[in-house]
Amino acid sequence: MTVTPVNAECASTGSAHEEPGGAVEMSMREAINSALHTALREDPRTLVFGEDVGRLGGVFRVTDGLWHTFGEDRVFDTPISESAIIGAAVGLAMNGFRPIPELQFDGFAYPAVDQIVNQLARMHYRTRGAVTMPVTVRLPSFGGIRAPEHHGESLEALFAHVPGLTVVAPSTPHDAHHLLLRSVRTDDPVIYLEPKARYWDRGPVGRRNDEAPGGTVEPIGASRVVRAGRHATLIAWGAMVRRCLQVADLAAEDGVELEVIDLRWLKPIDADGLAASVARTRRAVVVHEAPLTAGLGAEVAALVTERAFRDLAAPVQRVTGYDVPYPAGPLEPRYLPTNDRVLLAVQRTLEY
Amino acid sequence: MTERTFTLPDLGEGLVEARVLEWRVAPGDRVGRNEPLVELETAKSAVEIPSPHAGVVTRLHVEEDQLVRVGDTLVTFDLERDSGIVGTVPEEAERTERRVRLRPPEE
Structure with a gap:
C-alpha cells in the first residue's frame, strides 16, 4: 500500500492548512475528495463514475479535479441510469476492478436497489466466495439542505437490512476521509452515506494508525x-x-x-x-x-x-x-x- | 478555484444564433446562480439568460452587439470553491434554541 500524506493530496484545493501534529484542516467535501485522490493513486484498479462526477466534478464538487488528474478512463460520467451505474460496478468488480460509483442523491438510489440487492450484495455468497465485490457506493444522504424531493432521504435501514452489505456514515471530515479509504480497501460492498448537510463543515483530518508502516487496521464496525x-x-x-x-x-x-x-x-x-x-x-x-x-x-x-x-x-x-x-x-x-x-x-x- | 465556461445554449425553435444586447455582468463581478447574466436578441425576441453558476466572472468572450452561434463560449467563471449546485445549508440559528429544561437525576 502506498502511503501518501494527507496534505499532499489536498494541495490542489489551495485552502487546506497544516495543523500541529500533521493534521490538515479541510471541509468534509475536501476530505472525501482527498480520499478519492488517494484511492485512485494507490491502486490502478479503482474507478470513479456516476452522474456528473467527471467533467463537472460532482454537483457538490466532491469529485472535483479527479477527471483532470486521472483521465476519463478512470473517472467518467455515466448516463442518468442508477441501475446501470451499479450494474456496471458489479460487472467491473467481477473483472478485477475496484469501482467507487456515486449515486447522486439518496432518493436516486431506489432505481438501483435491484442491482444493489440482487447482484452487488449477494455475488460473493452466490459464487461460494469465488467472486468478491470490492465496490464502495458513495451516496450523498440525509436532509438539511432545503432541497427538493428525493434529496433528503435516509436509506440506512433499507441497506442495513440487506445481507452482504456493509453500511457506514461519517460525521466529521476526519472520519469521512478515513472511513472512505477503509471502505475502498475492503473486498466487500460498502454503502457509504455522506451527510450532505455537513459537506462544508471544516475540521482537522489527521493521519491514521493504519496508514503508518506496521500500523494496525481499525476494525470495521467500531463506534x-x-x-x-x-x-x-x-x-x-x-x-x-x-x-x-x-x-x-x-x-x-x-x-x-x-x-x-x-x-x-x-x-x-x-x-x-x-x-x-x-x-x-x-x-x-x-x-x-x-x-x-x-x-x-x-x-x-x-x-x-x-x-x-x-x-x-x-x-x-x-x-x-x-x-x-x-x-x-x-x-x-x-x-x-x-x-x-x-x-x-x-x-x-x-x-x- | 475551479474554472467553468458557459456556451450559448440551444435556444429552441430552430434558432442557431443570437446577438448580445447587453451584458449584465462585467469581469470581476460576483454573480449568483440564476441571477441575470446577459440579454440576447434572437430572430424571435430578446431573452435574458440567467447565470448557470455562482462565482466570479473572469472573462466575457463576446462583446455587445456581436453575433454568437449556439455552442460559442460566452463567459468564463471562477466557481466559488465550496458551492454546490443543489441545495443550501441554512445558518443554524436554532443551534442553541431550546425550551425544554432538564432535571438531573437524584444521586
Whole structure:
C-alpha cells in the first residue's frame, strides 16, 4: 500500500492548512475528495463514475479535479441510469476492478436497489466466495439542505437490512476521509452515506494508525465516543451527531452530563460499544432523521436492550423523523429532530 | 478555484444564433446562480439568460452587439470553491434554541 500524506493530496484545493501534529484542516467535501485522490493513486484498479462526477466534478464538487488528474478512463460520467451505474460496478468488480460509483442523491438510489440487492450484495455468497465485490457506493444522504424531493432521504435501514452489505456514515471530515479509504480497501460492498448537510463543515483530518508502516487496521464496525458523560447516552450518526453534541451542551447547562456516541458503522453495529456506554450511563436515546417505524433506531434499541437490559434505568428512547415522505425544504425544521425533542426524550429517561 | 465556461445554449425553435444586447455582468463581478447574466436578441425576441453558476466572472468572450452561434463560449467563471449546485445549508440559528429544561437525576 502506498502511503501518501494527507496534505499532499489536498494541495490542489489551495485552502487546506497544516495543523500541529500533521493534521490538515479541510471541509468534509475536501476530505472525501482527498480520499478519492488517494484511492485512485494507490491502486490502478479503482474507478470513479456516476452522474456528473467527471467533467463537472460532482454537483457538490466532491469529485472535483479527479477527471483532470486521472483521465476519463478512470473517472467518467455515466448516463442518468442508477441501475446501470451499479450494474456496471458489479460487472467491473467481477473483472478485477475496484469501482467507487456515486449515486447522486439518496432518493436516486431506489432505481438501483435491484442491482444493489440482487447482484452487488449477494455475488460473493452466490459464487461460494469465488467472486468478491470490492465496490464502495458513495451516496450523498440525509436532509438539511432545503432541497427538493428525493434529496433528503435516509436509506440506512433499507441497506442495513440487506445481507452482504456493509453500511457506514461519517460525521466529521476526519472520519469521512478515513472511513472512505477503509471502505475502498475492503473486498466487500460498502454503502457509504455522506451527510450532505455537513459537506462544508471544516475540521482537522489527521493521519491514521493504519496508514503508518506496521500500523494496525481499525476494525470495521467500531463506534466512537465523541463526548463522555454519565447521565444518559445519545446515539447518532451522520448529520445528527452534531445535533446531539449541541444537545449535550444545552444539557450541561442544567447539570446533566450526556455521553454522545457516533455510531459510524451502521452495519455491523458496535453492540459492545453501545452496551459499555449504557453500563456507565444507564440510559440511552437514539436519534436519526429517518422515519420512526422500522428505522435503524429500532435495531439500536433492541441491541442495547439485549446486551444491557439489567443496566437500563429506563426504556431506550427514539427521536426520529416522522412516518411521512421526506417533506419539502421549508418543512425540514419541523421534520428533523430538534434540540427540544431530544431533550424531552432525555428527560423521559431521567424521570422514568 | 475551479474554472467553468458557459456556451450559448440551444435556444429552441430552430434558432442557431443570437446577438448580445447587453451584458449584465462585467469581469470581476460576483454573480449568483440564476441571477441575470446577459440579454440576447434572437430572430424571435430578446431573452435574458440567467447565470448557470455562482462565482466570479473572469472573462466575457463576446462583446455587445456581436453575433454568437449556439455552442460559442460566452463567459468564463471562477466557481466559488465550496458551492454546490443543489441545495443550501441554512445558518443554524436554532443551534442553541431550546425550551425544554432538564432535571438531573437524584444521586
